[in-house]
Amino acid sequence: MAKTPSGNTSGRGQRELRVRVKTAKGRKLSSTLWLERQLNDPYVQRAKKEGFRGRAAYKILELDDKFRFLVPGARVVDLGCAPGGWCQVAVQRVNALGEKSGKKIGRVLGIDLQEVEPISGAEIHQLDFLEDGADEKVKAWLGGPADVVMSDMAASASGHKGTDHLRIIALCEAAAGFAFDVLEEGGTFVAKVLAGGAENALQTILKRSFNKVANVKPPSSRADSSEKFVVATGFRGRKQSDEDCLDNETGE
Numbered sequence: 001m002a003k004t005p006s007g008n009t010s011g012r013g014q015r016e017l018r019v020r021v022k023t024a025k026g027r028k029l030s031s032t033l034w035l036e037r038q039l040n041d042p043y044v045q046r047a048k049k050e051g052f053r054g055r056a057a058y059k060i061l062e063l064d065d066k067f068r069f070l071v072p073g074a075r076v077v078d079l080g081c082a083p084g085g086w087c088q089v090a091v092q093r094v095n096a097l098g099e100k101s102g103k104k105i106g107r108v109l110g111i112d113l114q115e116v117e118p119i120s121g122a123e124i125h126q127l128d129f130l131e132d133g134a135d136e137k138v139k140a141w142l143g144g145p146a147d148v149v150m151s152d153m154a155a156s157a158s159g160h161k162g163t164d165h166l167r168i169i170a171l172c173e174a175a176a177g178f179a180f181d182v183l184e185e186g187g188t189f190v191a192k193v194l195a196g197g198a199e200n201a202l203q204t205i206l207k208r209s210f211n212k213v214a215n216v217k218p219p220s221s222r223a224d225s226s227e228k229f230v231v232a233t234g235f236r237g238r239k240q241s242d243e244d245c246l247d248n249e250t251g252e
Contacts, residue, residue: 043220047085055220056152057085059229060190062218067231069148069188070094073104077138077146077182079129079175080153081110084119090150091121107142130174135181142182149179150190165194165226172230173202180209180238187235195226206232 043055052058064070070093078086087110091097094106097120108122116124123141127134139145153175155167172191179189189210193199206213211234221227 052085052088053083054085057089058220059152059218060086060089060150062220063190063216063229063231064089064093066216066218067188067214067233069190069231069233071106072100073106074147075107075142075144075184076109076148076150077142078108078110078122079149079151079178080112081124082112082114082116084110084116084122084124086150086152087119087122087124090148091119096121109138109141109146111138129178135178138182145184146179146182146187147184148188148190149175149183150188151175152192154192161226168192168194169199169202172199173205176202176206176232179235183235185235185237189230189232189235191230192227193230195228199230202230206230209236210234211236 043058047053047055047057060070070076070090072093072095074094076090076094078090081087087108090106090108094108095103096106096108098105108119110116110119110122110124111127111129112124113126113128115126118124125137125141127137129138151172153168153171155164155171172193175191176189179187183189189206193202203213203215210232213230213232215228215230217228221229
């Protein structure tokens with residue numbers, strides 16, 4: 001049960017009230033704390049008001065405000081798109097619905113292992129991006145290469161910080177490999193990673209394949225979270241990526 005505590009605000013103006021959540025039989029303390037954090041999170045509240053499917057929408061909004069990769073007319077692939085907040089932002093920014101008069105109309109393609117509720121202006125497909133031929137399917141659906149590949153994917157948590165870090169880095173590396181297959185030259189790759197030390201190999205690959213690579217923690221990312229986002233811009237093309245992979249295999 002959620003409870004809003006009372007308090008005297010006399011002489012200090014109106015004070016923002018914090019929701020407290022009582023413990024309940026059968027519910028772990030960690031679950032109670034998570035619920036309390038959600039109920040008091042301003043980004044969660046804002047997402048509900050503005051019609052986004054989750055607070056994660058603000059992470060891609062803030063990243064795009066800084067790097068400007070979701071431009072009108074862009075073709076975007078969102079890997080692991082459930083529940084759809086990033087797709088919702090992309091639809092608005094690339095003008096997928098044609099609502100910005102005089103601007104180019106973009107395309108937004110969402111990919112996920114699970115079924116995702118339809119999103120106006122986005123094309124959603126249930127697909128494992130790691131399966132053979134997935135890149136060709138995506139380019140066929142888009143009608144050409146992508147300008148942006150973005151991923152907010154996270155591997156299932158094991159409860160062990162080191163293991164979880166390695167899993168998400170491996171997932172991010174797989175997403176980068178997919179991006180090399182579908183991106184247009186000059187394109188952008190955006191993905192979530194967890195800080196922890198194992199991301200150095202990923203950084204090296206991206207720096208060889210893109211003109212610029214930045215690591216960012218947007219304001220909407222919780223302060224106690226180890227997540228950050230890599231934003232790689234100016235893709236140099238498939239040939240350069242193939243040469244980098246060969247160098248890594250031969251140890252050169």
